Amino acid sequence: MNDARRKSSLGALRHRDFALFWVAAAISNGGSWMQMVAVPALLYDLTGSSTWLGVSSMASLFPAVFLTLHAGVLADRMSRRSILLVTQTVQMSCAFGLWGFYLADAIRPGLIVIIGLVGGIATGFQTSAWQSFVPLLVPEEELLDAVKLNSVQFTLARAIGPGLAGVVITTMGTGAAILINAMTYFLVIGVLFICNPRQSIVAPNGATVSEVLRDGGRFVWRNRPLRLAVFLAFVTSLCGQALQHVAPAIADRIFARPSTDNAGLLVALGLGALASSILSVAIGDKLRPSTRVMVALVLFTGSTALIALTSNYNVGLMAYFIGGLAHLQSAVALNTLIQGTVPDHLRGRTMSFYVLGILAGIPLGAFALGRLGDIFTMRVAVYIDAAVFLSLIVLLIGRGWLTDLDVTKIEDVTDTPPIDTGEAR
Numbered sequence: 001m002n003d004a005r006r007k008s009s010l011g012a013l014r015h016r017d018f019a020l021f022w023v024a025a026a027i028s029n030g031g032s033w034m035q036m037v038a039v040p041a042l043l044y045d046l047t048g049s050s051t052w053l054g055v056s057s058m059a060s061l062f063p064a065v066f067l068t069l070h071a072g073v074l075a076d077r078m079s080r081r082s083i084l085l086v087t088q089t090v091q092m093s094c095a096f097g098l099w100g101f102y103l104a105d106a107i108r109p110g111l112i113v114i115i116g117l118v119g120g121i122a123t124g125f126q127t128s129a130w131q132s133f134v135p136l137l138v139p140e141e142e143l144l145d146a147v148k149l150n151s152v153q154f155t156l157a158r159a160i161g162p163g164l165a166g167v168v169i170t171t172m173g174t175g176a177a178i179l180i181n182a183m184t185y186f187l188v189i190g191v192l193f194i195c196n197p198r199q200s201i202v203a204p205n206g207a208t209v210s211e212v213l214r215d216g217g218r219f220v221w222r223n224r225p226l227r228l229a230v231f232l233a234f235v236t237s238l239c240g241q242a243l244q245h246v247a248p249a250i251a252d253r254i255f256a257r258p259s260t261d262n263a264g265l266l267v268a269l270g271l272g273a274l275a276s277s278i279l280s281v282a283i284g285d286k287l288r289p290s291t292r293v294m295v296a297l298v299l300f301t302g303s304t305a306l307i308a309l310t311s312n313y314n315v316g317l318m319a320y321f322i323g324g325l326a327h328l329q330s331a332v333a334l335n336t337l338i339q340g341t342v343p344d345h346l347r348g349r350t351m352s353f354y355v356l357g358i359l360a361g362i363p364l365g366a367f368a369l370g371r372l373g374d375i376f377t378m379r380v381a382v383y384i385d386a387a388v389f390l391s392l393i394v395l396l397i398g399r400g401w402l403t404d405l406d407v408t409k410i411e412d413v414t415d416t417p418p419i420d421t422g423e424a425r
Contacts, residue, residue: 010281012146017195018137024187026153031181033161035095037266038169038177039112041248041259042102046109050249050378054370057245058363060116060123065360067124072352073212074125076345080133085192087126088185094119095182102175127359128352135339135347136197147339148281151332155277158324159270166263216349225341225407226350229334232293233357235392236330239385240300240323241358242365243307244269246378247320249370253378255313268317272324280332290402292333297393299326304386308379333405341410 013019040053074083098115101107134150135143168177220226243250247262255261287295303322310316334354342350365385372381396402 010145010149012138012142012149015138015142017191017197018134018146018149020191021134021137021188021195022149022153024191025150026157028184028188029154029157030161030164031184033157033266033270034165034168034177035098035181036244037162037165037260037263038174039098040245041169041262042107042174043109043112044248044252044259046107050246050253050370050373051367052109052370053246053249054363054367056113056116057242057366057370059113060120061359061363063117063120064124064127065356065363067121068128068352068356068359069213069216069349070352071125072128072216072349072355075129075132075348075352076216077212080129080136080348081192081195081197083125083129084133085189087122087129088189088192090122091119091126092182092185092189094122095178095185099175099178099182102178123359127355128348131335131339131351131355132348133197135344137195144336144340147336148277148332151328151335152274152277152281155270155273155324155328157270159267159274162263162266162270166260166267169260169263213349216346216353219346220350220353223407223410224401225337225404225410226353228401228404229337230353230357232330233334233354234361235388236296236300236327237358237361238365238368239304239361239388240327240330240365241362242369243304243320243323243382243385245362245366246369246373249373249378250307250316250382251313253373254307254382255311255316257313261313264313264317265320268320269324269327272321272326273328274324275321276325276328277332280328289333289337289405292329293405294393294396294402296326296330296333297389297396299323299329301386301389301393304382304389308382308386337405337407341407 013022040056043052043056044050046052071083094115098107098112101111101115134146138146165177168180220230244266247265248259251257251261251265252259299322303319303326306319306322307316310319338350338354339347369378369381369385372384
């Protein structure tokens with residue numbers, strides 16, 4: 001039966017709601033990656049400072065650090081579709097607002113940071129709901145396939161979006177890239193209105209959000225695989241994903257290229273992630289999560305070291321490609337661990353702790369890299385980044401912790417049963 005399921009790993013796309021959401025999300029995420037190329041390059045050209053890149057990253061992602069855990073409770077206790085409708089509308093408004101200021105030639109570094117802050121608040125409420133919404137669009141037996149395909153659509157967007165950004169910015173300007181991103185939100189909002197997800201929501205039973213959150217925290221803390229997944233999400237984001245947010249400074253200071261050549265670096269990153277996702281779908285469950293994570297950490301170490309060791313842009317492209325390979329393997333291992341072992345009525349809260357690790361790691365890493373790059377050099381900052389990855393490998397091997405990731409089921413230790421909200425198909 002497992003073999004049959006693996007042969008039809010694209011079977012989740014047979015379900016109308018999932019297929020529509022998958023396509024809309026891929027297009028919208030592609031637009032987001034276009035803006036992720038355009039705005040940091042614009043900010044770097046306005047300021048000439050890699051620290052500003054870190055500040056912008058912190059503004060857009062750090063609010064989520066304070067909101068994600070509570071948002072995870074809301075994702076378990078409210079309609080996840082409703083949460084996504086609100087957050088997507090806010091993020092669309094931010095993109096249109098940024099485009100309007102750019103069009104009026106009123107864009108300033110502080111304004112970019114403020115708009116990023118508003119969008120970051122929406123991200124804080126959205127991410128856990130998004131991650132735990134995807135499995136509700138398919139039958140439970142195809143849950144893991146849906147999770148993997150969700151990673152594939154994101155990596156497709158990551159591969160295509162930056163390349164399109166380079167073309168659009170060159171031919172039509174930075175404003176066009178921002179406008180295209182704003183318009184893509186209409187697709188996701190439209191699909192959310194017409195889809196019909198199933199959903200289990202935890203009965204409040206008079207408990208406050210803080211009490212429910214503590215239940216979720218105890219659930220994660222009592223299970224070592226979940227604790228380790230959150231820790232690994234934080235470190236790989238701190239030292240791995242953060243590199244994409246300082247790519248304009250790396251293009252300029254390490255490879256002596258224009259800041260807009262961050263597009264090429266992010267295209268290479270996306271192509272690496274895309275190749276890794278295709279490989280992941282092809283091999284199915286043949287690799288244990290512990291093996292995936294170790295491979296990812298070795299690739300992360302090699303890719304960051306390679307960036308610091310070279311001044312050749314083409315070699316830098318290869319390094320970012322390897323980083324994309326690493327990120328996807330790590331994300332698939334950790335995401336499917338949580339999605340596949342945690343009960344649905346706890347999934348939102350558990351995902352919120354996992355997402356918290358990611359959202360805390362990226363802005364802290366981007367700020368640290370940017371600040372170190374201004375104080376010393378960007379090359380030294382990336383060397384330090386590679387050293388952290390190498391130290392993590394030594395720690396995990398020495399402690400023998402990685403095998404904890406190979407768990408197949410995590411029992412519910414809470415006493416709050418799920419209830420049916422009538423959204424089930």
